[in-house]
Structures are given as structure tokens and as C-alpha cells.
Amino acid sequence: MIEVQHLTKRYGPVTAVDDISFRVEQGEILGFLGPNGAGKTTTMRILTGYMPATDGKAIVAGFDVFAKPIDAKARTGYLPETPPLYPDMTVREYLTFVAKLKMPKKTTAADRRARVEAIMKKTFVDDMAARHCGKLSKGYRQRVGLAQALIHDPEVLILDEPTAGLDPKQIIETRDLVRSLKGDHTVVLSTHILPEVAQTCERVVIINKGRVVAVDTPENLTRQLRGSSSLYVQVDVTGGDAHATLRSVPGVTKVDVADRHEGFVGYELHAEQQRDVRRDVARAIVDRGMGLLEMRPMRMSLEDIFLQLTTNEQSAPGEAPTPAGQAAEGGSHA
Amino acid sequence: MRNALAIAGKELRGYFASPIGWVICGLFSLIFGWFFYTYLEYFVRNSMQSDMGQGGPMNINLSLIRPLFSNATVIILFVLPSITMRTYSEEKRSGTIELLLTSPVTDWEIIIGKFLGAMGLYCSMLAATMVYMAILFAYGQPEWKPLVAGYLGLVLMGGCFISMGLFISSLTKNQIIAGIATFIAGLMFWVINWLGDNASPTTAAILSYLSITEHFDDFAKGVVDTKHLIFYLSFIAFGLFLTSKSVDTERWKG
Structure with a gap:
């Protein structure tokens, strides 16, 4: 449904998007993840035909966005970072105007009106239909923006941070709405809220500094990157060498001091993959006469993965065999 | 189409949904009315004098x-920049240009x-x-002719002023700058023939040809000359052409 090949965008000497390639299948929801300034918005603007790329190709709904922009745009709905509303128009007037631009020209006025009413219901803005867009709260603005993107029932939906600025209840409603589009629409949404990706998206593209660092499902990313499972252990160290004891437990590969207090120390243990060392660790400590104060698994959240991927890239740009590098390669060929 | x-x-609804359209129309009518009144008074006084045998018929x-x-x-020179200054600038500033440029519209x-x-707004003023x-x-x-x-x-x-204003507005996000620049540019085209007074005959002819108002004189007299029609229409087309180039360039710059 969306195919991006070697897309590059340069603004003078600055490369905003650097040789990005990915595919989105029909009916899929793809999350576009990256820190601010990573090139998310630029990529989306290229996909929607707002600006041309310096190099590379983008095919949306079967049409090359550079060669056949009108056909591609007619099949794309786009919610920019700031919803493009005209403050002097009422919500209904605004959506009617957008419908005139975006819906097929043979649509009758009655159909158009019906569609505007239906989309206002769907996006929960029908109670504000007669309000001027300039007087709407941020949440309503965002949802009118979403209504605008959906009005012509596009095959492809591109949403630039659809939940930014919403309150928690609105975020949930918007997420449910996006999820309900799955199957009928192909959705690309960008965000820097990670749980959102885990909850709404089937696949994630993580980009940083204009490059794709990983493409995978949220679950796979978490699994791949966990590598070794780690454990937090707090020990009352009076009367024993906790470090050596922990080190000697079979299966433990690495022991780091996480925090140090008077009388007790917190350690971070790394164990071999798929091996549960908790019983052995507990027994070893207690057997040496030390007190085990706390033990809990340290899971890598999407946040950690994200940070790891986006900071790895910065500190060691040339080093490929990180899990991140593998993920990127695996993903781009998928 | x-x-x-x-x-x-x-656009037209936008002008009248905000005070801009009404204020412009109102002020234009007011000033026009004031001119109308002074000329009418002058005319009435003079025709009374000519009735009494002084001077020819009016x-x-x-x-x-x-x-x-x-x-x-x-x-019009003063008023039109305030109509055109927001056309592109405002869309660029508020980001609504993103809607237009990502819609299936050329x-x-x-x-x-x-x-x-x-x-449309200008014609309703007239x-x-x-x-x-x-x-x-x-x-x-x-x-009546x-x-x-x-x-x-x-x-x-x-x-002509609108097409020029559209182009200038497409160059900047700031509508004040667009308005002032359009006014100055309009003024330039208005007074450009004044330079011709001391120039060579050829230069003077070119300069007076470029003057927007010079071409209006015949219309005011009631003469519709194709020469002036062509000038105005090509001026408008050129302004719109420059606008399209400016919008396109803006796209590439991002």
C-alpha cells in the first residue's frame, strides 16, 4: 500500500531524511517512532505530496507521489502536526470545504452533507459543529483535524502525532478510533509516546537522525533487545563478599553495582538468556549468611529500547552488529 | 475548475466571516462617497453658473x-494590499497551506x-x-457606455494589483510585510512614468507603458482599447505565473 524506496531529503547542507526504505501492507497500522527532529514529519510530508524528495521514490496507494500527485493525494488522508483549521470557519463549514476539495467530483451535495455529518459523529465533534474552529479546545482541534483527514474515506491515512495535546480520556478515544480503522485503511502514525505504539501499532519503524534504525513488531523489538535478562538484587553485605558470591552463581554473566547504601548494596545481574537464576542467587546469598533484601527482574521497556537504539547510533555510528543494526537490516528486507 | x-x-467567505471584508468595503464606500460628494457639489455649482451664462454647458x-x-x-491602490496580504501569508503562518497542498488540487x-x-471581494466593493x-x-x-x-x-x-499582491503574499509568512510590500510595489507601478519626464523618448515610452494607471485613463474616458486590455490581462497572467513559481519553489525549500 505504501512503498518507500531510498527516500532522501536535503535542505541545503542539512540531510533531514537519509536513504529511508520501508513498506506498509494494506490494512496495517505502522508506528513511526523517533526523537524530535529525527525526520518523521519530513517523511510524512513527502508521502503526502506536500514536498518533493531530493532523491528516492514513494508509492502511495499504487501511485507515485511525484509522478501522479493528484491520484495519490485523492487516496491519502493527512493530519499534520498542527491541524490545518481556518479559525473563521465553523466546524461544519470547514469540513464541507475539505469535502469539496477531497471527495470525488461526482459526489452530490446531499452525499457530501451526509458524509460531513457522519464523520463529525465518528470523531466526536458533532456537538461542536456550529462552533468556529478558532474557538475550539486543543482536543477538539485535533479531532476536527482527524475528521478532515478521514472525510474522503482514504485508503491511506498519515497521522502526525494524532494524540499530541490531548487529555488521557481523549487519547484513549483517539487510539480506539485509530485502531478501528485497521483493515479498511492503511495507517502510518508518528508519535514519541511509546506505549501508544505498543498499543496501536502492528509494526514500528524507529528512525533517528533521518535513518531507519529498526523495523519490527513492538513485541519482537522488546524480545530482541532484551538479549540477556537482568535482575536487580539488593543485599545486606555485612559479613560477606556479595560481589564474588553473585559472580559465582552459575548462569550469571555480569554483575554491576547499581546503587550503594550504608550496609547494603544493590546489584544488577545479567544472566544467560532463557535461564532463570533467581533461586540460585537467593540460595547463594542466604547460604553465605548475608541478607537478601530485594530481588526483582529488570525488564526492558520500549523506552529503554528506544533510548538504546537512538543513542547507540549517536555514540557508535559505524558499528553494525548491535541488535539495532540487525533489526534495521531484517526489517528493510521484510 | x-x-x-x-x-x-x-476565500470570499473568509473575508466576510472576519471583519476584514466589511471594514474594507465600508471604508472604500466611505471614501468613494466623499469624493462623489465633493465632485457632485462642484458639478452642481458650476452647472448653475453655466446656466447663468458663464462658461459652456456641463x-x-x-x-x-x-x-x-x-x-x-x-x-484602490491603498485598499487592495489589505485584501491580498493574507492570501498566502496567513495560510503559511497557520499551517493551513498544508491542507491545500496535500489535497488533490493543483x-x-x-x-x-x-x-x-x-x-470577488473587490467587485463587491465596486x-x-x-x-x-x-x-x-x-x-x-x-x-451609460x-x-x-x-x-x-x-x-x-x-x-493587476491583486495578481501582484498574490505573488508578494506567496513570498512571506508575515502579512504585514506582504501588505506593505504590495503597497510599495503598486505605488512604483503607479508613478513609474514620472521618471519619464527627464528620460529619452524611448525610455519614457517604455516607462509610461509600464504604468498601471496610465492605461486606465482611456477607460475613464470611456474608451475600451485592446492595447490596454492586453496590457492588463498579460500583467494579471504574469503575476499569477510568478505566484505559481513561488509556490513551487517554496515546496522544494520545504
Whole structure:
């Protein structure tokens, strides 16, 4: 449904998007993840035909966005970072105007009106239909923006941070709405809220500094990157060498001091993959006469993965065999 | 074309949904009315004198409508920049340009739409002045043909200012800058022939040809000359062409 090949965008000497390639299948929801300034918005603007790329190709709904922009745009709905509303128009007037631009020209006025009413219901803005867009709260603005993107029932939906600025209840409603589009629409949404990706998206593209660092499902990313499972252990160290004891437990590969207090120390243990060392660790400590104060698994959240991927890239740009590098390669060929 | 009309409709509604359209129309009518009143008073006084045998007979077209039209060009020069200054600037500043540029609409449809929208407001401004003309018809016998020519000239001349304003507005996000620059540019095209006074005959001819108002004189007299029509129409087309280039360049710059 969306195919991006070697897309590059340069603004003078600055490369905003650097040789990005990915595919989105029909009916899929793809999350576009990256820190601010990573090139998310630029990529989306290229996909929607707002600006041309310096190099590379983008095919949306079967049409090359550079060669056949009108056909591609007619099949794309786009919610920019700031919803493009005209403050002097009422919500209904605004959506009617957008419908005139975006819906097929043979649509009758009655159909158009019906569609505007239906989309206002769907996006929960029908109670504000007669309000001027300039007087709407941020949440309503965002949802009118979403209504605008959906009005012509596009095959492809591109949403630039659809939940930014919403309150928690609105975020949930918007997420449910996006999820309900799955199957009928192909959705690309960008965000820097990670749980959102885990909850709404089937696949994630993580980009940083204009490059794709990983493409995978949220679950796979978490699994791949966990590598070794780690454990937090707090020990009352009076009367024993906790470090050596922990080190000697079979299966433990690495022991780091996480925090140090008077009388007790917190350690971070790394164990071999798929091996549960908790019983052995507990027994070893207690057997040496030390007190085990706390033990809990340290899971890598999407946040950690994200940070790891986006900071790895910065500190060691040339080093490929990180899990991140593998993920990127695996993903781009998928 | 339907897209262009949809955009023109949106533009026109935009002018009247905010105070801008009403204020511009109101002020224009006010100043035009003031000119109308002073010329009318002058005309009445003089025709009374000519009735008493001093001077020749008075012609309402020649001594009232013609100078009134010439004065209208000055008002238009001041007023039109405030119509065109927001056309592109405001869309760029508020980000709504993103909606237009990602809709299945060509750049030309947007430009034509915006041009027609501004022309719509301008023509309604001119339409309001027809009330004054109606007064003349009620109490006198002016000729209607020169009047039509005059209005045609005003519409075309305004079209030039609008097309130029559209181009200037597409260059900047700041509508104040767009407005002032359009006014200055309009003033330049208005007074450009003054330079010709001390120039060589060829230069003077070129400069006077470029002057927007110079071409209006014949229209005010009631003469519709193809030479002037072509000048105005090509001026408008050139302005719109520059706008399309500017929008396209903006795209590449991002």
C-alpha cells in the first residue's frame, strides 16, 4: 500500500531524511517512532505530496507521489502536526470545504452533507459543529483535524502525532478510533509516546537522525533487545563478599553495582538468556549468611529500547552488529 | 475548475466571516462617497453658473464621472494590499497551506481560486459604488457606455494589483510585510512614468507603458482599447505565473 524506496531529503547542507526504505501492507497500522527532529514529519510530508524528495521514490496507494500527485493525494488522508483549521470557519463549514476539495467530483451535495455529518459523529465533534474552529479546545482541534483527514474515506491515512495535546480520556478515544480503522485503511502514525505504539501499532519503524534504525513488531523489538535478562538484587553485605558470591552463581554473566547504601548494596545481574537464576542467587546469598533484601527482574521497556537504539547510533555510528543494526537490516528486507 | 471555485468561495467567505471584508468595503464606500460628494457639489455649482451664462454647458460624464474614476484608482491602490496580504501569508503562518497542498488540487487551482476570491471581494466593493451612479441616473442623464468602460477598467486594474499582491503574499509568512510590500510595489507601478519626464523618448515610452494607471485613463474616458486590455490581462497572467513559481519553489525549500 505504501512503498518507500531510498527516500532522501536535503535542505541545503542539512540531510533531514537519509536513504529511508520501508513498506506498509494494506490494512496495517505502522508506528513511526523517533526523537524530535529525527525526520518523521519530513517523511510524512513527502508521502503526502506536500514536498518533493531530493532523491528516492514513494508509492502511495499504487501511485507515485511525484509522478501522479493528484491520484495519490485523492487516496491519502493527512493530519499534520498542527491541524490545518481556518479559525473563521465553523466546524461544519470547514469540513464541507475539505469535502469539496477531497471527495470525488461526482459526489452530490446531499452525499457530501451526509458524509460531513457522519464523520463529525465518528470523531466526536458533532456537538461542536456550529462552533468556529478558532474557538475550539486543543482536543477538539485535533479531532476536527482527524475528521478532515478521514472525510474522503482514504485508503491511506498519515497521522502526525494524532494524540499530541490531548487529555488521557481523549487519547484513549483517539487510539480506539485509530485502531478501528485497521483493515479498511492503511495507517502510518508518528508519535514519541511509546506505549501508544505498543498499543496501536502492528509494526514500528524507529528512525533517528533521518535513518531507519529498526523495523519490527513492538513485541519482537522488546524480545530482541532484551538479549540477556537482568535482575536487580539488593543485599545486606555485612559479613560477606556479595560481589564474588553473585559472580559465582552459575548462569550469571555480569554483575554491576547499581546503587550503594550504608550496609547494603544493590546489584544488577545479567544472566544467560532463557535461564532463570533467581533461586540460585537467593540460595547463594542466604547460604553465605548475608541478607537478601530485594530481588526483582529488570525488564526492558520500549523506552529503554528506544533510548538504546537512538543513542547507540549517536555514540557508535559505524558499528553494525548491535541488535539495532540487525533489526534495521531484517526489517528493510521484510 | 470546481476546486478553484471551492477555494474562491472559501476565500470570499473568509473575508466576510472576519471583519476584514466589511471594514474594507465600508471604508472604500466611505471614501468613494466623499469624493462623489465633493465632485457632485462642484458639478452642481458650476452647472448653475453655466446656466447663468458663464462658461459652456456641463457634461456629467466628463466633469464628474471621469475624475471620480481617476480618484478611485488611488483608493484602490491603498485598499487592495489589505485584501491580498493574507492570501498566502496567513495560510503559511497557520499551517493551513498544508491542507491545500496535500489535497488533490493543483497549484493553479489554488492560485486561480485565491485570485477569484479576492476579485470577488473587490467587485463587491465596486458594486457598492454603483449606488452613487444610480443617484446620477435618477437626477441626470449620464451616458451609460463610458460608465461601463470605466468599471471594466477598474476591474482590470484591480486585477493587476491583486495578481501582484498574490505573488508578494506567496513570498512571506508575515502579512504585514506582504501588505506593505504590495503597497510599495503598486505605488512604483503607479508613478513609474514620472521618471519619464527627464528620460529619452524611448525610455519614457517604455516607462509610461509600464504604468498601471496610465492605461486606465482611456477607460475613464470611456474608451475600451485592446492595447490596454492586453496590457492588463498579460500583467494579471504574469503575476499569477510568478505566484505559481513561488509556490513551487517554496515546496522544494520545504
